[in-house]
Amino acid sequence: xxxxxxxxxxxxxxxxxxxxxILNQLKPEFWHNSESSTGPFxxxxxxxxIWKMAVLLTSLVTLLPLIFITTIDYNYTQKSIESExxxxxxxxxxxxxxxxxxxxSERLSALSFIVRDNSLAELRETKKLNxxxxxxxxxxxxxxxxxxxxxxxxxxxxxxxYSLEGKDYSQQPWFKEIxxxxxxxxEVFLGFRNVPHLVIAVKYSLADDSFYVLRAAIDTTRFNxxxxxxxxxARGDAFLINRDGIIQTPTLFHDKFFEKMPYTVPEYSDHxxxxxxxxxxxxxxxICSAYITDSPYILIIVKKKDELMKPWRATRVKLIGFxxxxxxxxxxxxxxxxxxxVNNMYLLDQRRLSTLHEMEYSNKLASIGRLAAGVAHEIxxxxxxxxxKAGLIKDIFTYTNTCTQNSRIIEQLxxxxxxxxxxxxxxxxxxxxxxxxxxxxxTIRIGDVITEVLDFLHKEAEYRNITVNIDVADKIxxxxxxxxxxxxxxxxxxxxxxxxxxxxxxxxISVRRxxxxxxxxxxxxxxxxxxxxxLGKIFEPFFSTKxxxxxxxxxxxxxxxxxxELGGKINVTSRLGEGTTFxxxxxxxxxxxxxxx
Amino acid sequence: MRVLLVDxxxxxxxxxxxxxTIRGFKVDYAIRAHDALALAENNIYDVAVLDMKMPGxxxxxxxxxxxKLQKDLRFIFLTGHGSEADYVAGSSASAGxxxxxxxxxxxxxxxxxxxxx
Numbered sequence: 001x002x003x004x005x006x007x008x009x010x011x012x013x014x015x016x017x018x019x020x021x022i023l024n025q026l027k028p029e030f031w032h033n034s035e036s037s038t039g040p041f042x043x044x045x046x047x048x049x050i051w052k053m054a055v056l057l058t059s060l061v062t063l064l065p066l067i068f069i070t071t072i073d074y075n076y077t078q079k080s081i082e083s084e085x086x087x088x089x090x091x092x093x094x095x096x097x098x099x100x101x102x103x104x105s106e107r108l109s110a111l112s113f114i115v116r117d118n119s120l121a122e123l124r125e126t127k128k129l130n131x132x133x134x135x136x137x138x139x140x141x142x143x144x145x146x147x148x149x150x151x152x153x154x155x156x157x158x159x160x161x162y163s164l165e166g167k168d169y170s171q172q173p174w175f176k177e178i179x180x181x182x183x184x185x186x187e188v189f190l191g192f193r194n195v196p197h198l199v200i201a202v203k204y205s206l207a208d209d210s211f212y213v214l215r216a217a218i219d220t221t222r223f224n225x226x227x228x229x230x231x232x233x234a235r236g237d238a239f240l241i242n243r244d245g246i247i248q249t250p251t252l253f254h255d256k257f258f259e260k261m262p263y264t265v266p267e268y269s270d271h272x273x274x275x276x277x278x279x280x281x282x283x284x285x286x287i288c289s290a291y292i293t294d295s296p297y298i299l300i301i302v303k304k305k306d307e308l309m310k311p312w313r314a315t316r317v318k319l320i321g322f323x324x325x326x327x328x329x330x331x332x333x334x335x336x337x338x339x340x341x342v343n344n345m346y347l348l349d350q351r352r353l354s355t356l357h358e359m360e361y362s363n364k365l366a367s368i369g370r371l372a373a374g375v376a377h378e379i380x381x382x383x384x385x386x387x388x389k390a391g392l393i394k395d396i397f398t399y400t401n402t403c404t405q406n407s408r409i410i411e412q413l414x415x416x417x418x419x420x421x422x423x424x425x426x427x428x429x430x431x432x433x434x435x436x437x438x439x440x441x442x443t444i445r446i447g448d449v450i451t452e453v454l455d456f457l458h459k460e461a462e463y464r465n466i467t468v469n470i471d472v473a474d475k476i477x478x479x480x481x482x483x484x485x486x487x488x489x490x491x492x493x494x495x496x497x498x499x500x501x502x503x504x505x506x507x508x509i510s511v512r513r514x515x516x517x518x519x520x521x522x523x524x525x526x527x528x529x530x531x532x533x534x535l536g537k538i539f540e541p542f543f544s545t546k547x548x549x550x551x552x553x554x555x556x557x558x559x560x561x562x563x564x565e566l567g568g569k570i571n572v573t574s575r576l577g578e579g580t581t582f583x584x585x586x587x588x589x590x591x592x593x594x595x596x597x
Numbered sequence: 598m599r600v601l602l603v604d605x606x607x608x609x610x611x612x613x614x615x616x617x618t619i620r621g622f623k624v625d626y627a628i629r630a631h632d633a634l635a636l637a638e639n640n641i642y643d644v645a646v647l648d649m650k651m652p653g654x655x656x657x658x659x660x661x662x663x664x665k666l667q668k669d670l671r672f673i674f675l676t677g678h679g680s681e682a683d684y685v686a687g688s689s690a691s692a693g694x695x696x697x698x699x700x701x702x703x704x705x706x707x708x709x710x711x712x713x714x
Contacts (some may be wrong), residue, residue, distance in 0.1 A: 380677030380697045381606055388612035395619045424698045435702035 005249050028339050047346045054338040062330050070323045074316070081312045085303075086274055086286060089236070093288035094240070094272040094300050096230050096238060100292050100299060103226060107218060107351055108183055108294075110140055115204035123148045123157060123214070130159045142222035144197060149175070149213040160217065161193055173245040178203050178213055185295040188220050188240075188248040188257075196220045196249075196257060224249050236303040241265065242296045251381035263287055266298065285547045364551075368557075376427035381422050390416040444481045446511055446519060447472040453490040457498060464503050476519055480587040485562045492559040493582045500527030500580060517589040518568075526579040535574055598712060599641060602658060603624040603633040604648040604675065614647075616701055629660070630654035637666045644708045649676035671711035675699060 030047035057086045115123070122128050134148045145160020169315025178184040178201050187198040201215040227238045227249055240248040245265035246258055263277055266289035274288045284305040291298050368480055394413040396402065450470060454461075461468055497507050508524045529539070537543045538561040563570045567587045574580040600622050604610040607628050614626040625640060627633035630653055633645075645663055647656040654662070660672050673693035693707040 231670060316682070343630050381609070384606045384675075384677065384697035384699065388609055388616065388701075390621075391701055392612050395616050399619050420698055421700070424696075428696055516704045 013334040028343045028346075030343055035335075045345065045349065047342050047349075049246045050409070051338055051342040052346070055334055056340065058334045058338065059331065062334070063327060066323070066330070068325060070319065074319060077315060077319070078312060081309065081315075085305075085308045089286055089288045089301060089303055090274050091270055092230055092236075093274070093290050096227065096301065097272055097290035097292060097299050099226055100223070100240070100297065101295075102548075103223065104185055104200065104292070104295055107142075107200060107216070108185070109199060110136060111202040111214045111216060112183075115202055115212075120148070120204075120206070120212055123212075126157055127160060131158045135505070136216070141218075142218045144219050147215045149201075149215055151179075151210045155215075156212070171430075174199070174201070175213070179211070181453055183294065185297075187242045187296050188223075190257075191217065198223075210496065220249060230301070234297075236301060240292075240297045242299055242354060243298065248297060261300065263300070263302070266270075268454055277350060293560065308542045363572070380427050383427070385422055387417065390420065407492050436452070441480050442483055443478050444483060444486060446476055446477050446486075446521070449483065449486045450490055450509060450511070450521075453494060457491075457494060460498060461507075464498075465506070466498065466504070467499055467506045469506070469508045471508070473500050473510075473512050476511060476513050477588065480519070481566060481586070485566060488565075489559050489562050489584065490521075490523075492555040493584070497523055497525035497527060502527070514585070518589075521584045521586070522581055523584070524579060524581040529574045529576045529578050529580050532577050537570060538572060539570075598643045598708065600625070600708065601633060601640075601642040601645040601663075601670075603630070603645065603651070603656075604628065604687060605651045606648070613701075615677070617705075619707065620701075630659045634662055634666070637663050637670075641645060641667065642670055643712050644671045644673060646673045646675060646704070649674050671705070671708075673707050673711060686696045 028051075032053070056066055114136075118128070118132070123132075129146055129148065133143060134200075136143045136146065145158065145164075147158040147164060148156045149162070150156050153168055153172070153175050155167045155169065159168075160164045174184050174186055184199070184201040188196050188198045191197055197217050197219050199215060199217050201213050203211050203213050205211045223240075227240070229237075230238050237252040239251040239261075241261055242248060243265070245260045245263075247261050248257070250257070251261075257360065258338045263285075264281060266273055266275075266287075268291055269289075270291070272288060272290040274286065277285050277287050279285055286303045286305055286308065288301040288303075289298055354531060361437055390413050394410060394417070397410060397413070447470075450472070454470070460466075494507070494509075498505075501507070506526050509521065510524075511519055511521045514520050536544075538556050539559065560570060563584060563586070567589075569585045571583045571585075572580060599615060600611050602610050602614050602624060603626070604613075607688075610626045610628060614624045617624045625636050625642070627636055630651065633681055637645075645660070647659055649656040651659075656674055656676075660674075661671055663672075673695065675697055677697045683709060693711055695707060
């Protein structure tokens with residue numbers, strides 16, 4: 001039900017978009033804005049670089065020692081587990097060698113005891129020999145048969161499952177060996193019953209330089225049991241070989257007896273030896289070997305290194321897991337902390353910048369104000385002369401009736417006078433923009449001020465069918481402020497709103513109390529709104545979108561200055577074609593400076 | 598009504614004087630403070646219209662001097678500068694205050710108003 005591939009593909013961009021949007025939300029503020037601009041308001045730092053440096057350095061300082069220590073620990077643990085394995089194998093090998101030696105010597109000792117405890121005559125009695133065999137079987141497991149052989153190599157007496165009496169061993173190598181060494185342990189061989197067994201024999205010398213030999217066959221089952229009980233971890237294999245490397249006992253990996261083992265036959269040594277070898281399958285092996293004294297056997301213990309290191313692999317997974325988790329946690333902590341710190345730095349810097357901006361803006365307004373006042377003053381005097389001259393010309397025509405027929409002259413003069421008046425209005429506004437009126441502080445109810453202002457505009461609203469809604473919260477206290485300035489502030493803003501709206505517009509004025517800053521007045525119109533670039537300039541003197549219909553571009557500059565004098569703030573948001581909202585924040589207690597003035 | 602006009606802008610003061618004369622006022626004018634004082638010594642005026650800023654003796658100072666000569670004289674100040682200090686000083690002593698350029702009808706209304714006080 002996954003949909004067609006095309007449908008899945010079409011869903012893909014949404015997923016990608018969602019992921020990107022989550023990433024973007026995670027991105028701290030400074031990430032996009034860290035390009036330092038030039039000029040006096042450039043940011044003090046490249047925050048993205050600081051963040052990168054902080055993350056890099058703290059990561060290096062914290063992660064390097066961790067990785068270093070973990071690597072050392074890794075190697076150390078691996079080595080110690082390896083050597084522990086070698087030691088354990090060596091110990092098992094050495095114990096096994098002792099057990100096998102003991103097994104053989106115990107039985108040889110038993111035979112020695114028998115030949116010393118019984119005379120040759122007694123041993124020749126089948127009954128007696130049979131009793132001895134039964135005793136031996138009871139005391140030492142594994143005895144199969146027992147035979148007495150004279151110095152000519154002929155079996156004189158035999159008890160056991162075969163009839164071997166009279167058999168001549170004189171030509172067999174073991175008989176020659178025993179006559180020299182006094183005892184014999186044979187290699188494992190398959191007897192008549194096709195059961196693997198070995199033969200042990202001891203020589204007893206008589207006073208007349210002759211000797212006889214007590215010979216016993218031992219079932220190797222007991223032998224195999226002994227090797228089987230070795231505690232060989234990790235599928236270890238323990239078996240015996242002869243000096244030629246022929247396998248003597250069952251093994252885990254080689255089911256056939258009497259084949260040559262596939263590993264190198266170790267050189268003779270008194271001690272248990274250990275070495276590493278690689279088998280034909282390419283597996284690394286640990287091979288422990290020990291020559292069993294007074295026997296043709298070499299004990300071989302084979303362990304697969306791979307199997308032995310299994311516990312190490314579990315430890316290794318834990319160790320690497322710990323490292324990965326640690327690194328992840330450390331990195332997350334570093335990322336989080338660095339981001340938090342750098343973002344705070346960024347926010348502080350932003351605050352510094354905005355303060356600088358505000359200062360610059362105030363200064364700019366003040367300079368422009370002074371300039372405007374100067375210009376207005378200089379222009380007013382010549383303007384007054386033009387006014388009087390034109391007025392005089394009109395007077396002459398009017399009072400002397402010189403030119404009653406030509407009404408056009410009067411029209412032109414009226415036009416000149418009207419233009420002069422318009423210029424006068426502009427210069428008066430310029431002057432009032434620059435004016436620093438002494439604060440006439442009185443008790444203000446903000447609702448009253450707004451109502452007074454709307455009284456001025458009452459006619460216009462009616463004429464243009466503009467709905468005005470006033471919503472002043474009840475809990476706004478009376479406060480001390482300058483009524484004239486407040487009136488001018490609201491008049492300018494509301495005038496602008498009226499100018500922006502067409503017939504049937506709607507103006508909402510709401511005033512709310514704000515615990516910290518005093519009161520917040522929002523004046524929202526549904527007029528034409530403005531573009532973002534206009535929005536940035538509206539408080540600048542002489543910026544006007546209404547120049548063609550008589551705007552001077554000073555209204556909002558004056559408003560801005562007045563609000564600053566009252567210690568307040570003004571913000572504006574606007575969308576082209578949807579309307580504009582002015583937000584005026586005024587403190588209940590104006591700043592000390594303005595009160596002193 | 599007898600009017601004394603004092604302004605350092607000759608063009609302004611002569612033209613305004615002529616316009617007021619056309620409207621039936623008896624107008625004398627001066628472009629310097631000492632000329633104004635000389636006129637005031639020899640003539641009686643109802644209203645003095647003074648420019649606030651003049652080289653040498655300014656409008657406010659001149660007002661003081663003229664008041665010494667003629668106790669009942671009323672004053673109207675004209676200024677090209679709408680500064681508040683001027684406004685306060687000008688309006689304090691029962692005097693009118695107008696910013697240039699001035700509409701002659703408003704000036705006349707102010708003068709009438711001043712005389713009636």
